[in-house]
Amino acid sequence: MDISQSPGFYAIAQADPDRVAVIDTDGSRTTYGELLALVNQVSHGLRGRGLGTGDVVAGVLPNGLDQVIMLMATGQIGLYYVPINWHLAAPEIDYIVKDSEARLVVTSREYAVPGGETGTAGLAEGQPVTAPADRTAGAVMWYTSGTTGRPKGVQRALPGAEPEAIVPLYTWFLGEVVDLKPGDGVHLVTSPMYHSSPCAHTQFALHFGHTVVIAPRFEPEIVLELIERYRVTNAMMVPTMFHRMLQLPAEVRQRHDLSSLQQVIHTAAACPVAVKQGIMDWWGPVLYEYYGSTESTIAFSVKPHDWLARPGTVGRPAPTFEAKIFDDDGAELPPGEPGLVYVKSSLGKFEYRKDPAKTAASMRGEWYAPGDIGYLDEDGFLFLCDRRTDLIISGGVNIYPAEIEAALLEHPAVADVAVIGAPDEEWGHNVVALVEPAEGVTPGPELTEELLAHCAPRIARFKHPKVIEYREQLPRTPTGKLSRSKVRQEYLDAR
Known part of the structure; x- marks a missing residue:
């Protein structure tokens, strides 16, 4: 037919x-x-x-x-x-x-x-x-x-x-x-x-x-x-x-x-x-x-x-x-x-x-x-920075969590990651990365140092997480969307 x-x-x-x-x-x-x-x-x-x-x-x-x-x-x-x-x-x-x-x-x-x-x-x-x-x-x-x-x-x-x-x-x-x-x-x-x-x-x-x-x-x-x-x-x-x-x-x-x-x-x-x-x-x-x-x-x-x-x-x-x-x-x-x-x-x-x-x-x-x-290039192609609601402003500078997450996800020890902004009296917000380690990876200070070193050639220093914490599992929707709002609320509630 x-x-x-x-x-x-x-x-x-x-x-x-x-x-x-x-x-x-x-x-x-x-x-x-x-x-x-x-x-x-x-x-x-x-x-x-x-x-x-x-x-x-x-x-x-x-x-x-x-x-x-x-x-x-x-x-x-x-x-x-x-x-x-x-x-x-x-x-x-x-x-x-x-x-x-x-x-x-x-x-x-x-x-x-x-x-x-x-x-x-x-x-x-x-x-x-x-x-x-x-x-x-x-x-x-x-x-x-x-x-x-x-x-x-x-x-x-x-x-x-x-x-x-x-x-x-x-x-x-x-x-x-x-x-x-x-x-x-x-x-x-x-x-x-x-x-x-x-x-x-x-x-x-x-x-x-x-x-x-x-x-x-x-x-x-x-x-x-x-x-x-x-x-x-x-x-x-x-x-x-x-x-x-x-x-x-x-x-x-x-x-x-x-x-x-x-x-x-x-x-x-x-x-x-x-x-x-x-x-x-x-x-x-x-x-x-x-x-x-x-x-x-x-x-x-x-x-x-x-x-x-x-x-x-x-x-x-x-x-x-x-x-x-x-x-x-x-x-x-x-x-x-x-x-x-x-x-x-x-x-x-x-x-x-x-x-x-x-x-x-x-x-x-x-x-x-x-x-x-986001922004359009000269040929009309769109490049996204992040959700407006997820934007982190630290020291008056716009920081996009998705960019930091992408850098951290390139490391083989990272199964998943959520980057959020945590309130800070001096800077307005600090960058916090909540990392779900890959199977078999033990989280700790050594891994934190390794992840920060991994970020160095990939993103500017002012974008580096001030805090890296580890989670067994991060909340995602069944279609794979990261629920940053839920992550952020859980992090703030814990404090």
């Missing part, structure tokens, strides 16, 4: 029902035809519960077939779907359910929610496998944690058209940004699908006609084995995963055939130059990076060879996007001068659900600020 001009999952499933759509965490396979039948049944089941266009459905579901079914079912009957982090405590889940005004919660036995529908089987039971009438595109509404306060739903207007009408725009965009094309690709899911990028890439993979392989969890050797076994062509990962894979013994790394990889897309956090270079030395020039947020979507992107020519960049504005760098007073800054990054796009605006004040506070006219400090 030629799907070079594929209109998306729903049409592919009708034309090529035997194509494998999903390989679940237990290795079970579901074809496109089987998946479409389940999606249609659940669509009828949702309508049978009285849900109509614009209503909200929440899902507290692990990565797996049920999560995929909910994405594609809500996506063809005009519903907003809210994937909820199953790691949250019951009151946190309850808050999102109430704030989103979800009329139904689909859950699992493992992450049961009182009053929730357990799995999709109940919704599908007894329902026809034919397509529902009056199909219209839905949307995913992700809740972002933000830097302060409770999370808010990022909501966009529904398109008001059949899914087939809008899919080509998104597949074109992904093709431009990361060279993904329709065909016989295999996509590997390595991160929880309650986060925006893993969730979106799962949908895109099905619209491209690819097979979605869902990893049971992220473990370096498990991921390498899955890539080899299923001849994975594309995946979405985060920098922490790269760092952990590079720490594998050389004989383990060389054991697996990774030659099928064509695009490994990374986002969610800054990737140290040495880590990204190490992966490309191993896997070849297959790393595609994009930078954005749940609110802005993919605002900047860079392909492998452009990054190799400009190590450290997160790319130029993606198609339909514009970018500017402003200072605190709203004046536009010239190339090379760091300031707050702002972006705008013609693809459509977002709003925080039921919070127009927060929506307005994140904007400067038509321009949205993701919250990062």
Whole structure:
């Protein structure tokens, strides 16, 4: 079947029902035809519960077939779907359910929610496998944690058209940004699908006609084995995963055939130059990076060879996007001068659900600020410095934690590191590095001296940590984002 001009999952499933759509965490396979039948049944089941266009459905579901079914079912009957982090405590889940005004919660036995529908089987039971009438595109509404306060739903207007009408725009965009094309690709899911990028890439993979392989969890050797076994062509990962894979013994790394990889897309956090270079030395020039947020979507992107020519960049504005760098007073800054990054796009605006004040506070006219400090070079490539909220000002000088973390991560004794600013009466803030030692490494004064010596040729002396302390494990989100705010609070509380 030629799907070079594929209109998306729903049409592919009708034309090529035997194509494998999903390989679940237990290795079970579901074809496109089987998946479409389940999606249609659940669509009828949702309508049978009285849900109509614009209503909200929440899902507290692990990565797996049920999560995929909910994405594609809500996506063809005009519903907003809210994937909820199953790691949250019951009151946190309850808050999102109430704030989103979800009329139904689909859950699992493992992450049961009182009053929730357990799995999709109940919704599908007894329902026809034919397509529902009056199909219209839905949307995913992700809740972002933000830097302060409770999370808010990022909501966009529904398109008001059949899914087939809008899919080509998104597949074109992904093709431009990361060279993904329709065909016989295999996509590997390595991160929880309650986060925006893993969730979106799962949908895109099905619209491209690819097979979605869902990893049971992220473990370096498990991921390498899955890539080899299923001849994975594309995946979405985060920098922490790269760092952990590079720490594998050389004989383990060389054991697996990774030659099928064509695009490994990374986002969610800054990737140290040495880590990204190490992966490309191993896997070849297959790393595609994009930078954005749940609110802005993919605002900047860079392909492998452009990054190799400009190590450290997160790319130029993606198609339909514009970018500017402003200072605190709203004046536009010239190339090379760091300031707050702002972006705008013609693809459509977002709003925080039921919070127009927060929506307005994140904007400067038509321009949205993701919250990062960076600068553009003469050719329009963006280089990020750090999150504005994580900036350390010591002695009146701006210090970016990500730069110090990148330097320390190059040392083989460092498994993970978080750099924060601790209040100091004289300097304003001191640089503190909290280090998670690599396996088998004993922390102590000798290691501290070694790490400071390691920093000397890499970063200026005023950026060196004044304090280095050691931790058994640093808090990261399931997608690999370092929670500096949590690290900082724990450090200050201990004092």
